[in-house]
Amino acid sequence: MADDAEHRGDSIRGEGSGRDTDKESVIYTKLKDGSCKLYELEKELRPLDAIRVRRGYIEQETGTTLENLGIFSIDIERVVKRNCENMIGIVQVPVGVAGPLIVAGEYAQGSYYLPLATTEGALVASVNRGCSAITQAGGAQARILHDGMTRAPVFAADSIVHAKMVADWVADHREDLRAAAESTTSHGKMTDVVTYIAGTSVFVRIEFDTKDAMGMNMVTIASANVAEIIAQATGARLIALSGNMCTDKKPAAINGIMGRGRSVVAGIALSHDSISQIFKTDAKSMFEVNYRKNLIGSARAGSMGFNAHAANIVAAMFIACGQDAAHAIDGSTCITTVDLTDAGAYVSVTLPSLPVGTVGGGTGLETQQECLRILGVAGGGDPPGTNARKLAEIIGAGVLAGELSLLGALAAQHLARAHKQLGRG
Amino acid sequence: MADDAEHRGDSIRGEGSGRDTDKESVIYTKLKDGSCKLYELEKELRPLDAIRVRRGYIEQETGTTLENLGIFSIDIERVVKRNCENMIGIVQVPVGVAGPLIVAGEYAQGSYYLPLATTEGALVASVNRGCSAITQAGGAQARILHDGMTRAPVFAADSIVHAKMVADWVADHREDLRAAAESTTSHGKMTDVVTYIAGTSVFVRIEFDTKDAMGMNMVTIASANVAEIIAQATGARLIALSGNMCTDKKPAAINGIMGRGRSVVAGIALSHDSISQIFKTDAKSMFEVNYRKNLIGSARAGSMGFNAHAANIVAAMFIACGQDAAHAIDGSTCITTVDLTDAGAYVSVTLPSLPVGTVGGGTGLETQQECLRILGVAGGGDPPGTNARKLAEIIGAGVLAGELSLLGALAAQHLARAHKQLGRG
């Protein structure tokens, strides 16, 4: 393909043929003189052409050659409508697999290969090593602790007395609000509504069971309805549909404590033998790395994350599986523990807030969908919600693999140094 | 291409031709019986073949067809060595552009198109709107406040007295440690070393000017050298090269306060007119959204991020530009402010910790490199460091565009509702 000059920068699907070069040169002129905006190209051209023309324009404007960005196979009609505006092409993010990883969850039960999209060398190898350890030890336990996507509109009250009235009104009208919320969706169920006050600001945190969707859009639409009713009934001014007590894409204690998305925990009991054979270290060293690094180090740093590199696994699986990449933040608040036991060690990860879905968002793109299929979770589950929960359990187990591997590696170095020092002593 | 059955699932570069099907079927058998591991394929086969065979194996094991994952144009020889192990292909992440965005930084000076890799519909459009506003208003100011990548090994001391001795020893041997650190790199300069104690745990936070590299590897290698010396001289046991006071890929106050990577701030003065014309709202409404949502809401939620959706822009630009996607976490701790002024409003974003580089990591992949080229920051800068700083300033300005756009949209809705309510009154 690289030697096929005519197709350079084009979709390999080839639907771009039959282009109207005259029309395009007119558009170039319009782009130059500002009478056509870059984002308006789809109005004039078929999507593939619009992307090509836009990319060509950027090439000219920036004096670059963008030959690889234009190579893709995904269904562009769909993408430009749902996933990305002003498109000029795609980036290729390498996908490696780690596994097989045995997971013994409530939803994920079996052996899985984890697709990890990353450009950071050693990550896949590291997770893979963790998967081996887990699988050799019989598999990772995994459980969903809580499930609910949230949105928290913020209102302005006139006074703290008014604010309290708003909170009381919400508490007294839960069922009305639930009806209003659920009228906007055929899938979701409102599971909770909690009100928080800070002076004259009133935050109404609405929680939804969004089934197999990650559900931010669903809960936002429902919240809009609910918020309108509250504003009407109480006279409080609706300031913003999201008042940051949701909390979306910011590390926040409220998500850690109340949960957001799927709250998942995974764990594994490792014998002394397996720690010694797989990780070339011992339980005590592995414990000490976790204790001084993940617990004391994080405490001293004022960190909200008590783990080694959970976000790496979450980000790589999120990108591979078409999840919202900015949600990898939630993975970073994982708590990793290593308990010493008579038999060896019990290692766990707790992810209080993992917003995942198997329908909607980026899950429909062909490559991302293929990654979901590798895990057997593409599309809606039966019953609804089971695919998303299964995905969450698998990611939890994957994070466990990543943590185990890095802790093991650090502990092995630590042990090696200790032996060396003793040898010198 | 899609109609070319033979090439299905192959690199479009086509170097995969001439495959040895007999050898491959032997390998399949070995993979099945476990005598060859999935990650060992590159020992037996050329990279493109290894990837294809591995993907084929995963297809069989999982009963899936992975036709799109195998379509790519990036130079696989390089990728399998540096960026991704156990590779089965790539995911295609759509890239849209926002801009032109005028940036008036110290390093970035001019007009830029921001490449954003995302599958979340509306994001590019939103940032694009913010770019228009900024550009119309004359451009975003941007400054680098601090620059230093960190690594903090953790040591175990025997007692708090020993711990204090270690800290004192480090303070007394800064120059020796600097020499040891810098001996491991031809680029980096050690800029600081600070010691923190928590009981018997001693954390030595080493800071480097890593020039155009994001620099985690550089500083880790240097820290290993430094840590070895400290352990030898003080008798403290080195527990882990990273003791979480670095802090990497976890939200942490220490990064907010001391900075990590590039600390960047961006801002813009908007006139009443431009707020009214572009955002269909007024300064006061925009202020109020930021005040109740980003400041009070985040405070009430126990959040470390005081912004609307900074992580969205950081994640999208990081994926497009070959940065470490898990570092988008750092973007999420942004503080966004809207100050009311006589003329209108001054809006700013402060990103205390943005680990970016223009060399190394994923920056060498063809599609990612093209995105960096769009910004004029591919490869090392002249003088060294200027490209990475330029990238940081542009991302800062991009985050400003994203914040402006979302705050503006929320404020416009708010204003619309207010008018409607008044109309009804």
Place this chain on the structure above:
Amino acid sequence: MADDAEHRGDSIRGEGSGRDTDKESVIYTKLKDGSCKLYELEKELRPLDAIRVRRGYIEQETGTTLENLGIFSIDIERVVKRNCENMIGIVQVPVGVAGPLIVAGEYAQGSYYLPLATTEGALVASVNRGCSAITQAGGAQARILHDGMTRAPVFAADSIVHAKMVADWVADHREDLRAAAESTTSHGKMTDVVTYIAGTSVFVRIEFDTKDAMGMNMVTIASANVAEIIAQATGARLIALSGNMCTDKKPAAINGIMGRGRSVVAGIALSHDSISQIFKTDAKSMFEVNYRKNLIGSARAGSMGFNAHAANIVAAMFIACGQDAAHAIDGSTCITTVDLTDAGAYVSVTLPSLPVGTVGGGTGLETQQECLRILGVAGGGDPPGTNARKLAEIIGAGVLAGELSLLGALAAQHLARAHKQLGRG
């Protein structure tokens, strides 16, 4: 009294007369040779004598003269049993009053003088000024948002699967646990029980309506009962009756979000005129101080407190009123807001977690009781709980006075400087 040598160091109540000096000199010898411990004196002597002898012993051991510590009027029999072991006397903490302060709460309705025990000059004067402003403006609004004292035992489970089972068991047996909890108290009511998991650690946060008691003891005793049942039924090991998710005497997001003790909010609308007359500043300056200091400054510092000096008022009122002084920490997490309004400014304080009581603890000491009486809240309320809530509302209003005063003073300085600068310009 100072001239009455014989009584130096004695209770002014004078019950110490008739001391048996022979017996005491024997005891001195025993204390010296260690055959009697300092804390055993009450076994041998009447309380007043024990205190005097103990103080005398400390004087000898440390070569000091402790003439003022021994002067007190409180009923020592009661104190040595309930409030303080190994007593040597008392410290005198000066009490000033601020007020009158008009409070328009649900429980506190009227005009109050606030007793403040402090040694920090200017504090009472500052709060007093705030009280004047509030009273002049018609009084502080105050509301209780939530009321519940908590205790969270921590259990160790064998695995995350076991942990989840424990959580499920608790959810399924709320009513049994409630009965067990309430069987330990004639006053308290269990209002909630929530379970949190971190790996194999299970935290069961039990919440009580403790009426007029601060209630830590009540909820601890009830939790012991509940915890025993959970351990028996689930096989989880009870590790500690308090697992720090309570959270007691540590700043914690969970208290901010879920509330602990009494959650109280207070606020006041100030006109432009009153801001100008009382504070010699304007609404905008007051707003800007709060905005840059209490909101942005605290955010940037990684602080959990978004206020100026709320803890000062809480600590001073807590010491005066016999509250647990270490609970002043909870006051420090206050969020203070200044909203600009057409009429001037609306200022508020939100204290999510204020553990107060009017019975038990230090509330029975004569001086502390007198302070409670000044507020009309000594002893149990009618109906039960109303006195404690009244106290919480008054403290909330007092914090508002303190915040107003300091913000006003800072704003006045700011305005003065601004005028000066303009004058020079």
Place this chain on the structure above:
Amino acid sequence: MADDAEHRGDSIRGEGSGRDTDKESVIYTKLKDGSCKLYELEKELRPLDAIRVRRGYIEQETGTTLENLGIFSIDIERVVKRNCENMIGIVQVPVGVAGPLIVAGEYAQGSYYLPLATTEGALVASVNRGCSAITQAGGAQARILHDGMTRAPVFAADSIVHAKMVADWVADHREDLRAAAESTTSHGKMTDVVTYIAGTSVFVRIEFDTKDAMGMNMVTIASANVAEIIAQATGARLIALSGNMCTDKKPAAINGIMGRGRSVVAGIALSHDSISQIFKTDAKSMFEVNYRKNLIGSARAGSMGFNAHAANIVAAMFIACGQDAAHAIDGSTCITTVDLTDAGAYVSVTLPSLPVGTVGGGTGLETQQECLRILGVAGGGDPPGTNARKLAEIIGAGVLAGELSLLGALAAQHLARAHKQLGRG
């Protein structure tokens, strides 16, 4: 004394004799009609009389009898000028002693009795038990890690470019600022100045070695001078002398990371025997309580304090020793660790921020001064600063005693239950 009706409610010093009853009744009338303010009484009357009249007025206004508040022996002339305005008397806070406690610090070396002012039963007994354990085990190690009181004025810049200029100007003029700062004090030395930017807000954190003073006033006065110079030179508007990045009386990561006041660490090695004998438990149980409660529980709660009840000891010693009670907050951020060792356990406490002084504030009150004398730290040290540091080390050791005792008690219960369960098995 109690039977001496005439002196009821008076200072036991008796200087209140010779009162002018006519004058006082005139004043009562004036107070009633508002022509004299409560806080103006000291202008008309001698302090003792003013206090009595004010108390009498409060008695009338509130319908209470305040007979104990008026009993005190402290030198009121001094107190009304320096420590408390609008005084009506004092509260008596019981003081118990814990000890002897052997401390092996750099400044505190020897055996100490800790004065603890508290109304919370069991606290002194608990700390006393910890002191026994420590003393039996040879004494607590203690070290000062950092020493510096801070104040951080906040400035408003016009733009982020201006903000950066201010920061650069400060960095370039450190020596000028130091001279200006130190010109305001004969004792203090400026040890650091660091600038933080959040948008247009610039925070200049000035750090002082305040010798034996807690030093808030000293550094505030010095900061005022510094701030004025910065404002003049840079054109930035000084908004508030304290911009909350100090951070005073709010829990804040910046204090944990950078230190504020005295940063102190204390620790002790306990043998298996001593754990068994003194605490009736074993090292492993004590470790597990700390691990699940203080580390994992606090992490899960979003807490800034990783300890059991450090604030209790800090508050009680602060009140006894005339420290600012609201500063007990800083004690609450303590990190407590229990390391398992071959010999038993090493237990430590790390208090990053302990603002203490032995001169100024409440240290001059007679009873508080006596408590300081018990510790041998009343007044200025020789050389200056050594008394305050000694006090900090002793408090650190006291916190260690308190933590040890509570952890030991919890662990003993845990072990007892474990044995019971086994017995039943």
